[in-house]
Amino acid sequence: MHEYDDIPGTYVFDGRRSREGYQLNMFCMSLIKEENRRRFATDQAGYLDKFPMSAGQRRAVLDRNWLEMLRLGGNIYYLYKLANFDGHSMQFLGAAMSGVTEGEFREMMTEGGRRVEGGRTAS
Amino acid sequence: MAKIVGGVGTSHVPAIGAAVDHGKTEEPYWQPLFVGYEKAREWVATAKPDVVILVYNDHATAFSLEVIPTFALGVGESFVPADEGHGPRKVPVVKGHPELAWHLAEKLILDEFDLTLVNEMTVDHGLTVPLSIVCGRPNEWPFPVIPLCVNVIQYPPPTGRRCYKLGRAIRDAVASFDEDLRVVVLGTGGMSHQLQGERAGLINEDFDRSFLDKLSSAPDALAAIPHVEYLREAGSEGIELVMWLIMRGALADDVREVHRHYHVPASNTAAGLIVLENA
Numbered sequence: 001m002h003e004y005d006d007i008p009g010t011y012v013f014d015g016r017r018s019r020e021g022y023q024l025n026m027f028c029m030s031l032i033k034e035e036n037r038r039r040f041a042t043d044q045a046g047y048l049d050k051f052p053m054s055a056g057q058r059r060a061v062l063d064r065n066w067l068e069m070l071r072l073g074g075n076i077y078y079l080y081k082l083a084n085f086d087g088h089s090m091q092f093l094g095a096a097m098s099g100v101t102e103g104e105f106r107e108m109m110t111e112g113g114r115r116v117e118g119g120r121t122a123s
Numbered sequence: 124m125a126k127i128v129g130g131v132g133t134s135h136v137p138a139i140g141a142a143v144d145h146g147k148t149e150e151p152y153w154q155p156l157f158v159g160y161e162k163a164r165e166w167v168a169t170a171k172p173d174v175v176i177l178v179y180n181d182h183a184t185a186f187s188l189e190v191i192p193t194f195a196l197g198v199g200e201s202f203v204p205a206d207e208g209h210g211p212r213k214v215p216v217v218k219g220h221p222e223l224a225w226h227l228a229e230k231l232i233l234d235e236f237d238l239t240l241v242n243e244m245t246v247d248h249g250l251t252v253p254l255s256i257v258c259g260r261p262n263e264w265p266f267p268v269i270p271l272c273v274n275v276i277q278y279p280p281p282t283g284r285r286c287y288k289l290g291r292a293i294r295d296a297v298a299s300f301d302e303d304l305r306v307v308v309l310g311t312g313g314m315s316h317q318l319q320g321e322r323a324g325l326i327n328e329d330f331d332r333s334f335l336d337k338l339s340s341a342p343d344a345l346a347a348i349p350h351v352e353y354l355r356e357a358g359s360e361g362i363e364l365v366m367w368l369i370m371r372g373a374l375a376d377d378v379r380e381v382h383r384h385y386h387v388p389a390s391n392t393a394a395g396l397i398v399l400e401n402a
Binding site for chain 1: 182183206207279317318320324326327328356
């Protein structure tokens, strides 16, 4: 139980998430190198074999289920490297995780962003 | 003796750097933000710092989850702009200031702050974007930089109070350095933003404006803000704002706010800027 557990739509990258997501995040980290991006592009599932992550994490990566990756210990700065590999921006990720199109997300931002009212606590 | 003459708080959103690099700063999306940077550039140019201490966070570039230092002080001769996946940002190499940096290291450790000392690390947009913001696009950065890289990615980051105290210790450490150096401190990151989860895109202008107000008049109140309040009010990534407290702690108790600017959005972030001078 943490005092931040009630913040909706927020996956705080604490020790528990870090432990769970270590291999998932280190896989994402590996994509910083161009040779790794080339190898991943050639055979995504085979490349993931080098990182002993859970079946659920593998599935989430291959399906690009971003929220599930967060739930299973992915950290946004690491997941962004996977999104970047796909040619996506941080706004694409924000849209994908909040269930809107990239255009809708960008428009929300130019209108001042997502308001905190109603989003402080789920309790 | 060396002295800190003032400080700048600024966001370090990578898209701001990209706008500079690709000549987009006059476009309708960016112009309202960049117009606010001019006064900060003038102030820094006039202040003519001999060295800048730049507080920032790495974004899984130089550091991954293998090693997670809380406070990493760059004591090296120079720091190369990082390759964040598509080649290094085309900005000048950052020259360090080993003489002052080692003095800080020794003083701070003896002042009981547990630092990680780094001779070699690349520096990502967290450090180079603030340099672009305050310097534009020079062929060489006009001053050497001492990077102070703070962990804000692996929760929990150091507390606001700890950051503020470290700032105070930096103030003392600089004041005990023999050479008459003029020093400026940059505190970077923020302002409110959340990149992850269903709450991605969060912006809290009230929180940000209050933070800017209290930075000069009530920094102790800011130092008392607990992490959960940053997470809830300013977004999971808004917790970066604790790094501004290192900058504020390094300034005098009484400061003059010379300039501020606030604009939403810069990509997914509320971009803030403040220039404070020791009164």
